[in-house]
Structures are given as structure tokens and as C-alpha cells.
Amino acid sequence: MSGHTPGALELDDIQRGVLSPRPTPYAATYLVFRIDDREHGREVMRRLAAVVTSAADPAGALGETWVSVAVTCHGLRALGVPEASLATFAWEFQQGMAARAKTLSDVGDSDPRHWEAPLGSSDIHVVLAAVAPDAQRLQAAIERARPVYDELPGVTAIWRQDCHALPTETEHFGYRDGISQPAVEGSGIAGSNQLETPLKAGEFVLGYPDELGGVQTPQPHVLGRNGSYVTFRKLHQRVAVFRRYLRDNAHDPDDEELLAAKIMGRWRSGAPLALSPLRDDPALGADPARRNTFGYEHDDPAGFVTPGGCHIRRANPRDAAVAGDVRLHRMIRRGAVYGPPLPPGVLDDDGADRGLMFTFIGAHLGRQFEFVQSEWMNNGVFFGASDTRDPVLGAHDGTAELIIPRRPLRRRLSPLSRFVTTRGGEYCFLPGLRALRWLGDLTD
Template sequence: MSPFHRHAIHRRKSSILIQPQGQPELPAPAAAAAAAMTLDLNLTNIQGDILIGMKKNKEKFFFFSINDRKIFKQRLKSGAKFITTTTQLVDVNKQPAAMVNVAFSQTGLQAMGFYHFLNDFHFSGGQFREAAELGDPGTDQWVGTFRGKKVHGVFLLASDSTTVIDAEWAAVNQLFGSSITELYTLSAEARPGDQAGHEHFGFLDGISQPAINGFTANPAPGQSIVAPGRVLLGRDGDERMLGRPSWAKDGSFLVFRQLKQLVPEFNKFLRDNPLLLPGLTPEQGSELLGARMVGRWKSGAPVDLAPVFDDPTLAQDPMRNNNFDFSYPGEDLASNQTRCPFSAHIRKTAPRADFRSGNPEHHIVRAGIPYDPEVSTGEAAANATQQDRGLAFVAYQSDIDEGFHTLQQRWANTVEFVHNKTDPTPGFDPIVGANNGQSRFVSGLDPSDPDRDFNLVVDFVQSRGGEYFFSPSISAITDVLTADI
């Protein structure tokens, strides 16, 4: 019996994926299959987490190193049929008890005997050496496991219950035995009750994802449509494939970052700095400040369409909640910040009309999930974080430089971006922009005085490090990576 054998007593009761109102709908299995046929996308060969971009109910990340190449490869080959595919994850009836996906770092591929250059220098060098480039204050706050290059891979397990995940992990562990060492585990889950789908600051997440041509059957109005090769290597739109080995086709680079969020400190900042527009209470002014920092209200409604008051009905309507591009006829896109600040998180990371038309290249599929507990009453009262919590950030792309790295370094951390604004200089992304631990200025947050700079002395999001991984296709695992070499 395979150690991946599904335990009869550990059954999934609901979908592995959650779908709060306002997030794009899961493609219907038949529609996804039909769309994939037109572009010959083999959804049974693509790991499930890559294209779907929806929130999981519970998820655990198991980071490991490989001790015994030969045994590891034998066991991976025998267990590969249990790696969850896109076809399975997209269909609640076909979903296994727990999703199992696997991805390898550059050193992990080497530990398996593969020294091929995947034509992505961020992946080859690993994330640790890029800490300063990404704006991290150093690596002292990095989780020890991520310091250096010791992580060879990560298993991603997701389900609707932690018991099911743990039972599945016990089976995976039994399969690999001493051929791997579990280095570090991060447990994550959707937040409780009506906060499901919201990240720890309280904002609905996972609303704007690129529609993938050949997979997303019905893109929503305003949704960017990208070629599959922006996410999958070797597909139409992947401009680096010529320099990659053929087995890399249908895989994707997985950027992992453990991003700690200082929630009580963030809330205090909002409380202390309400935007006192006429007609707003201080509480409303604080909500507005948070909304302008993100570019969306906590409900998910975009400030570009709801600039002063939240609009929960708009937030819940996927046909409208992405249908904006910051431009309005008769208004100057280079100077107008009455609706959305240039520095807002969603404008910095997806500049829409501010940037080249359609912006086909700088897209990522985000598959992150909140980790660790809700803010305690003690932490809220003290306005101080005592327990690490945040976002287990996961992003898929075929080119880390054009994807995550551009979004973080060239956009969120670059004060002049978005370029070509007449005045003032936008400043840092107030949510994820980073300045190597030094304070960050942000302009445009106050609609009555867009020149007013806010000086953020606290990083509300702090990096605890991560790694760059490659999530190979199932056939690459069975036919190439596990071959005896």
C-alpha cells in the first residue's frame, strides 16, 4: 500500500479552496478543460497550485533538504502520481483529501543531480543573497532555515482541515523516510468567520489575478489577460525558453516569502492619522487612510471607484470590482490622486493605465495565505505585536525578474515609481515597500493635500526571508528529475 494512501478516517468535508464573495470564480472544470484544449494546455501535467490562484482553507509548507539522492528520487517517482494536478484541484469532486504539490530550489535540483541553468538568475542565485536588493534590513530577522542555501525543496499541503494535512504529511514523511530532513514548517489558514479571504490587516485579498489565456474561460471585466507563458515555462509568452532545458516546460517559478505583519502597530497608525475630510468622522478618516494605502477598502472595493466611502456591494461584484484603470476622461493621469494615490499598494504593483498598455509582462499569480493567530486582546491593547503573524506569500511566474522582483524592487521600493508623474514623487508602497530598515516616505495619501508626505518609521510588513523554487510539471518529475543518472 502506498504511503500516500488516503486514510479513510481523514476525509475532506468541504473544498480545499475557499471562495469569499468578491474573489473571481473558480473556473468550471469543463470550461477550464475546454479553454485548455484550444491552447493544448495539459492541465493534468501542471501542478494544481500554479494557475488557480485561489485561497486555500488550510495550508502547511514543509521545507526540506535531501539527504540521499538515490532513495529520494526512487520514492518521488513512486509517489508522483499523488501530486495534485490542476485538473484535480479545479474540480471539488476530484480533489484529493489534501492537495500535495512540490517545488525545488536551485540547490535542490543540484542535490538531485541536475545542474541545468533554468535561465533565471534570481532562481540560480537563491533569495538569501538578494535580501538587501529586496529592501530587507538584513537577514537577522530571517527564519534561520532561509539563511543560506540549505533548503532543497518545499512540499505544499492544503486541505479543509489540519488533521487531514497532518495525516497526509505523516504519509509523505513515511514514504521519504530518512532520505529527507524536514527543516522548517509554516502553518497557515484562512482567517475565521467573515474575515475568511482577508489578510491580517483586514483587507480582502486575492481579488485581482491575471486571467490566463487558455485556462480562465471567462475573464472578468478589467481583468488582465496574459499568455500562459507568463506563468508557465515553455509556453506561448515565455521569452526565455530557448535558454532553458526542455523538461522545464509547464513548470513555474514559485517565489516564497514569509512576511510578518505588525497589525496592532498598523491599526494605531491609522487611528493616529485620520484623513479629516469634511463630513467624515475620525473613524471614517482612519478607514479611508488604510484604504488609500492599499488602494482598496477592507471590503475589497477599489478606491478608484469608491474614493471616499466604502461600497460593499461593489466589493462583492467580480464583474465590477476590477473594472478600473485609474484613468478618467478629462482628468490628468500624471497628477490626479483624488481617487487612488500613486503609491497605493495595488497601483504600485499593478499600475494599469499608468504603465504600458495592457502591461503584459509584469504579472504574477498570487497564492499566499495568512499564517498564525489572530491579534490577542493584549496585543491590541498594547498596540504592539508579540506573536509573529503575517502572510505566507506565494507567487508564480515564468520569469522572477519580470514578476516578483520587478514588483518588489523596481516598483514598490522605488520612490519615483510610477514614473512620469508630474508632482509629487510617489514614495514607497506603504504596505510592502521596503527601505532596508530605514524610514519610508509616502505622498498622495491625503486627497486634500497630495504633496503631504507621511514618514513611516515602522515597516508594517517585515521580511522573515524565503526562497525561490521551481515547481516542475508532473512529467518532468516522473521522466526526468527522478531518472537514475
């Protein structure tokens, strides 16, 4: 175990992509591979162990440029990991994301039958993600990684998604993204909310105690420890539909911006309603030290300022009084924009594919990602709002009105359309660096 203090995070064995926030601005690429030859697949794992940067080197020679590698359950099987070992992984991971479609509300246009090929199929084995501050450094990182797989005909690249920061540094709906991240004990990386106590490392990294005192470690120990589960989802954003909803339901341009803030819980600049309830405050939205340090319970328990059903309050209720323990459902979230922006003011769809590559990292697929997706994004019982859905990510069918708390009367708006559809995704395992070498050294 290389002489580490028991219980201390072994940062030199954890992939940097698990704990480090992406750079701002950024460029990113996702590459998906199928393993057709077991020995070639194992050789890829051996080579990747030398390319992947560890969390112990956040300011190394490559700066804010790094490569991460994740493997699906089908991928582990293709590498020859024994079935007895696969059975010790989370059962959601074993099933795969497509099989979990009903729980995740991937229905209608988001049904796996409509996903972009080959996403959702058993051909998804290895996912390589490269992140850099700009396109030039990203391309250099991809070129450095290219020998890992180009020389091995038994490993085939089958899908690619390029991502980039928009000039506005927002996502396609116009909101500043990537604001809220939890602090992880022992990581050395501060969380974005100074009021939040750091979470136990076992909530995000396998092999360490979590908030309940349990330790989740797939077997054998060398494979499971210092790994994490990662969810990646390609989410198509219907920008014109979103803009038209705001325009049709607002009284004037100022009211349109207020409505956008009430839907998200933040103004487009990133300034939270909790700290700037009446008007946008771009200086606050640009200040990482202030824009995420707030709660709800003391000043706004009823949601008159930040609606209980808005996106950020659903995704992280913070200190609000809700059913259950919020800390058990915290996630590390990352988002990377893909596709061209829809020009400002355009209310008609131009047919371009644009959206967000969403990534979740954690140690508990069920009570973190799947719970939030099913119980918080697509239900409202946890805060006393029956079966209402998240206004941004919810699986709307055009029948449920949007209701915004307001004195003396609630504001009732027209039924919500589905603004975001799933184009594909998968559950993966991010092995530690020793685990990558172990996978490379497997024998039949």
C-alpha cells in the same frame, strides 16, 4: 508529447497549484525538506508524481484540496541534475533569494542574516505545500503525502509553517486578500478583472510563448516544459505599528478607515476606491464579479481617488499611464495567513509572530517578481513620484512622509515605519508531472 495540440496548454502535466486559486476559506501547510541521500531524494520525486494533482483535474475526487511540490536550485543539484542543465534556468533562481537581498530591499530587519533558520540556507531543497478548505481536510492531505518521505531517512523535514484563514477572512492588517488574479490563455480559469485581456500562457508556464513571443524552457525539455518558477516568502506583519500609524494620523474613526483605504487602494471589505471612493461598500467587496473590474486611466489618471502610490496601484497599475508595459510584469499572487490575530483595537505588540506566507508564480523571476519588488514596491519613478516606496510593503526607514493626492492641497502625513519584514524565503521551480518522474528516474 502525448498527442496535445501544439501550443495548447498541457493541463494534465501542469501542477494544479500553478493555476488554481486557493479555496476560500482555506488551511495550508508548507513543509521544507533537505535531501541527504540522492537515491532517496529521487524516490521522493517518483512518489510525489503520483500525489500531485494536475491542472486538468480541478474538480477531482479531492475537490479543493491539493498538494504542490517545488525544488530549489540546491535541491536540483542534490538530485543530481547536471550543472549544464542548471545553467539554463533563470540566473536569479540559480543565485537564490538570499543572494538577491539588496535588489529585493531585504535590508535592516529583513536582511537574510536575521531570517528564520534554515530559510535562506543551502539546506532548502524541496518545498511541499498542501492546501485545503479546512484543517480536517488539510490534515488528511498531509497524511496521504506522509509516506512519500517518512519512510526515507535520506530526506529530512527541516521546517514547517502552518497557515489558516482568519475568522474575518482577511489578512492581519484587516484587508480582504486574494482578490486580483490574471486570466491565463488556455487555462480555463477566468481572471478577476473582466476588462483585462488574458495573458499569454508563457508569462506563467515555461515552454510556451509569452507576451513578447519568446519561449523560456530550461533544458532538457522534459524537465523545463510545463514548469513554473515560484517565490515563497515569510512576511512578518507589525500589526500594532500599522494600527498606531493609522490612529496617530487620522482625525476620527471614519478618517482612520479612509486613510487605511488610501494606503491600500481598497477599503478593508475589498471594495476598491475606484468604484466606491467616498465610503466602504461591503456588498461590493464581497462580489467577485464586480470588486476587481475597473481601471484608472479614464476616470482617475492623477490618482485623486486611488493614489498612484497606494499598494494595489503599485502592484498592478492596470491601464494607468506608467513607464513600461504593465502586462510584462503581471504575476499570479497567493497569500496565506499564519499566526494568531492581534485582538481588535489593541495598539501594543504582544510579541506573537503573525504575517503572511506570500507566493508568486510566473515564468520570469527577473521582470516579474524582482522588477515589481524593486521598481514598483520600492521606487516611484515609474509613475513620476521619485523614490517613494509602497506604504504597506516598502522598505521604510522612518524618514519618508506619506503624501496623498487631494484637492486643493495634498495631504501630508508622518513618516512611514516598516510595517512588513521578511523572515525568509526562497526561489523554487515547480516541475511538471513528467518532470517529477524524470527527476525520479535520474541516474549517476
